[in-house]
Amino acid sequence: MNTHAAPLFVVSKGCFAYRAVNVLQDINLHLTPGQFYGLIGPNGSGKSTLLDLLTATRSLQSGQILFQERPLDGFTKKELAVRIALVPQQFAMGFDFTVADLVLMGRYPHIPRFSNPTVRDLDLVEEAMAVMQIQSLRHRLISDLSGGEKQRVVVARALAQDTEVLVLDEATANLDIHHTIEIMHVIRKLVRDQGRTVIAAIHDLNLAAAFCDQVIVLKEGRIFNTGPVAEVLTSQLIAEVFQVEAEVQAATTSLPQRIHYTLS
């Protein structure tokens, strides 16, 4: 990890309220490029809202977010769209585009409004579909796909967007374990081989422990703790944040850090 690299995101004293209810308070974060960040916390702790703030789909009420050392709200939507991609959890599509059309939409921020996609655009679409193993679905309509297939299409769309930052909001929550692990491997590889940054809200603590470099723990709209997985994900933290008794087994050379819940 290169700690001297310029920070990617710096959030200082961030506060956000929705309809007079404080959702996030006093958020201070320092995220560096080339890391896989896991964002964990109970339901309603403000994970999605924090991701919305980082993708600039919502704005802070007070405080500041710097992205690549510039105020985030100084970027245009177009500028951000070629730098940050989002994989949402909920996916509903108003109209029936084909799989290939939808993945190509990830290239739109790179293609001028009235131009046709270039060879490079189409190559990136093919590559993204290959990585997600959805090439055979290319002519299928979105509404004909299973939940897991849809989610892989959405991830492929974000990969085709070819951004340095990828934000995942419970991107694998609806997938079976096989596809979950596959997607996490692909994303892990993007971080390791290409130095991209991933910020992923994850419910499954074992998944976060296995794939993330760093975790950010949210509780009731505040940052409870941040740091490397092994240091932060302790049984004491899990008890305090999730009110669940758990035993944490340290990582070995062959197995990742594991959390065993005491089901009582």
Add this chain to the structure above:
Amino acid sequence: MSPKSSLILLALSLFLVAAIILATGMGFLAIAPLEVIQVLWAKARGVGLTADLNPTFPFVIMEVRLPRILAAAIVGGGLAVAGAVFQAILLNPLADPYTLGVSSGAAFGASLALVLGILGITVPIFVSVPLFAFLGAMATLGAVFALAAPDGRLSSNTLILSGVIVAAILSAGIGFIKYLADEQVGVIIFWLMGSLVGKTWHDVALTASFVFPGLLVMLYFARDLNIMSLGGRTADTLGVDSRRVKKILLLCASLITAICVSISGIIGFVGLIVPHLLRMVLGPDNRLLIPACFFGGAILLLTADTITRAWLPTELPIGVLTSLIGGPFFCYIFRKKQLGQRV
């Protein structure tokens, strides 16, 4: 644009031109398509006619039929593109140009203009009705936007609900005006059913001056509309300011609807069926769908208007005809969809 899309649009535009020429020849005085072209060509070059043509043809074509036919085509095209945009923005394939209550606003305005006479205020009806209808439609849109404004994302539920509320109030208002109008209620009812009788070049120019610029704005944002079907949150991270695009396009589509309604009265189903049907055939890409809807709507309303003008023994209000054909047709599509076939 792909070659396939260009070809489809070219074919549709040629079809529309052919329909206009054929329709111009139809009516009490039948004129052959070739003679229509001869007259139009002579007019376009500003030269006199060749001697073998009936000298009344130019008057019939230029002053009587063509304005009405072009008005029908532009109104039909305008309603269809407005419908396509409303459906795309509200993410609802059953939305139409009247979903946000624009038609009720226009109807209220027109009814008000028609009863002004009863209250002792005299304004020529051919000025006051379109003007009041337009103002009514715009005021309705303003009210709907004001009601929906607290919702930061302008979600489709909020917009539709606001439209329904405002339309319900206006319907009550129209009912009250009809009650006031007493014996003159027939005039209001006839206007509400829609008609293109007696449209002039002035009407054509007025409609065109709203529909065509509006169409250009819609085409400019067509790709953004595609992205917005992924939902506001995703659209925002793909570089589309979805809230702004929504506002601009809703305004555009409503302006087009307002001008169409104020010229022709309320013509149902064109704005619902044309985009719905074309989406089934051409797919949901708005870059192709929106221009295709213009041609499709123009051809449909022109055909319907020609049927009532030239074929039926008595002229039926066009709005009644489109709804009579459109309603059952829509039931058919709906039924097919219910049975699980792809629509």
